[in-house]
Amino acid sequence: MKVTVELSDASTKFIINNMYPLYLHDLSGIWGWKPNRYGVFEDDDTRTLNDQIQVFDIWWDKPEVLFPYLIRADDIPAGFALVAAPPYTFGSEFYMNEFFVMKPFRGQNIAEAAAAQVLNEHSGSWEIQTNATDSNKRAQAFWRKTLHSYRAERGFQESVEITNDHVKIVFRF
Numbered sequence: 001m002k003v004t005v006e007l008s009d010a011s012t013k014f015i016i017n018n019m020y021p022l023y024l025h026d027l028s029g030i031w032g033w034k035p036n037r038y039g040v041f042e043d044d045d046t047r048t049l050n051d052q053i054q055v056f057d058i059w060w061d062k063p064e065v066l067f068p069y070l071i072r073a074d075d076i077p078a079g080f081a082l083v084a085a086p087p088y089t090f091g092s093e094f095y096m097n098e099f100f101v102m103k104p105f106r107g108q109n110i111a112e113a114a115a116a117q118v119l120n121e122h123s124g125s126w127e128i129q130t131n132a133t134d135s136n137k138r139a140q141a142f143w144r145k146t147l148h149s150y151r152a153e154r155g156f157q158e159s160v161e162i163t164n165d166h167v168k169i170v171f172r173f
Helices: 013-031 051-062 112-119 135-151
Strands: 003-005 066-073 076-084 096-101 127-131 157-163 166-172
Touching: 003 112, 003 135, 013 051, 013 066, 013 096, 013 135, 051 066, 066 112, 076 112, 096 112, 096 157, 112 135, 135 166
Parallel strands: 096 127
Antiparallel strands: 003 066, 066 076, 076 096, 127 166, 157 166
C-alpha cells in the first residue's frame, strides 16, 4: 500500500476535521472520557461537531509554526498528524501534538511509514508524548517500535513524567 503524507491546506482541512471525532472517540477508551451532554467528546458545552472543529482553525492559521499533515493510504484518507514548533512545544524544536490512523489502516505498517515521513519533514529536536496507562499499551508499543526503527543508530530518550496530573511516556530525540 502506498503511504503518503501531505501538509494540509484549506482545501483538505475538512478531511482532518472529519476524522477528528473518530480520534477523540479512540482516546476516550484510553483516558476514560465520556461525551458531554450533547454527545460531543469535549469537557465543555460544545454543542456540535461544527463548533468543535472551529477550535482547530489555528492549525491552518499559523503555517510557520503549526503543521497539519494528512495521511493517505492508496490515496484514501487514513489519518493525520499535527506537528507544532515553538512557541507550541515543551522545549524541543518539534512536538507531535496528535497522531492518528483510523482502524481500517492499522496493523499494516501504514502508521509507521507515515510517522517516519512526518519526522523526516522537520529536522531538529523532537518530543512525542503518550499516555502511560495499561489501556494505552498499543500506542506505547507503536512509538517504541517506530522510534527504534527510525532512530536505529542515533537512539532516543524515554521517560515517564507527570504533566497536568496525567502520567505520560515522553520520547525525546
